[in-house]
Amino acid sequence: MKKVSLCLFVFTALLQWSCTKEGKGFVNSSGKGGSLARFTIVGNYLYTVDRSQLKVFDISQTPKALLTSTEDVGFEIETIFPFKDKLFIGSTSVVHIFSIEDPQHPKKLSTAISPTVMRRCDPVVAKDSVAYTTLRTNGICGGVRSILAVFDIKNIENPVEVYQYPVNEPYGLGYADSALYVCDKSSLLVFNISRPYEPQLVTQINENEFFDVIAENNTLVCWVKQGIVLFDISNRLDPKLITKIQ
């Protein structure tokens, strides 16, 4: 009897070990990119966007990368951002939302269009039922003004723009819990998004040209013109400069 229970114990322990290993591996085995990325990895798949196509590569058997599908997404594709089983693909005019419930074959669910800004829809990040995107207008053919746009995506098949915040020349953006960080070229804007559809600007940091951010644990990694700047975001709404890397 003792033997049996010991065996059982070992078996469960092994099972647990392999589960944790699997689970951990799945969640942690890929890293995190910024909102301006064209490559992203979800689970065992690498998703890439070039100017017009979304490609899926099965990378489960490292170092193999097997193309499993190619989708024509549209024109002027610039960025890709994953959230749970969705991909948000930013183009210069709209945001395309794909389901990757079947990870090998992304399926288009909808297109988010800002009713007032017709050009330069850049990167997008999403969490739960809200998506944030910056729309930058510059150059002679650009639109009227630059904004941070907030989309209600509760109904993922019908995203609705619910809020706009005027900004100067926005690039990438990222979030950590109740804070949204927006690179507005000459400054980093910090918004409180505890009310997700109505971001409140709480502070702005003016010392660099900011292009993109990655919030990872208590560190905010910022791509600036000269390289990287790191902020401590233990207090999400009050980033404290750690150091610069040049």
Add this chain to the structure above:
Amino acid sequence: MKFLLLLLLAIPLCYGCLRNPDFHAERSDLAFVPVYADTHNLRPVTLEATRPITNAGKIYVYGNYIFQNEQNEGIHIIDNSDPLHPEKKAFLAIPFNTEMAIRASHIYANSINDILVIDLINPLKAQVVNRIKNAFPLIAQDYPPESGYFVCPDPSKGIVVDWKLEPVTEAKCRR
């Protein structure tokens, strides 16, 4: 009716935006000029000593490491195990690289029109373990990143990998 009128007005405007064949820039005018790649004499992917970040590109975080692209040249590898003292460890030279993503200690990075798989199990002994040919066409090829006049690319000169603002005497393309 109003809409139609607006549309009619908009057509010549749009046309002007797309192309103006009569434009000849003055000698002092700046325009985007294509930078061509010599794809026949590419440098190999190599791990090199750290160097200053000069043309900062996209960022990526993996475990205790931070990666930053040096536009069109490769990737800075930064050890962030001590968050107060991040340290550049090496530079991974990859010709014409702009994108990256990492899984299971392998980095997926573009180079010209290919995707490379680079083993990073020991980041200081990085090596290419796979190359997927023509998997990711270079983005810069057709036109520059900003609107305005530019020197039309000449496909016979090779692949366009970048654009530089330079004084030119003639820039016929525009967008």
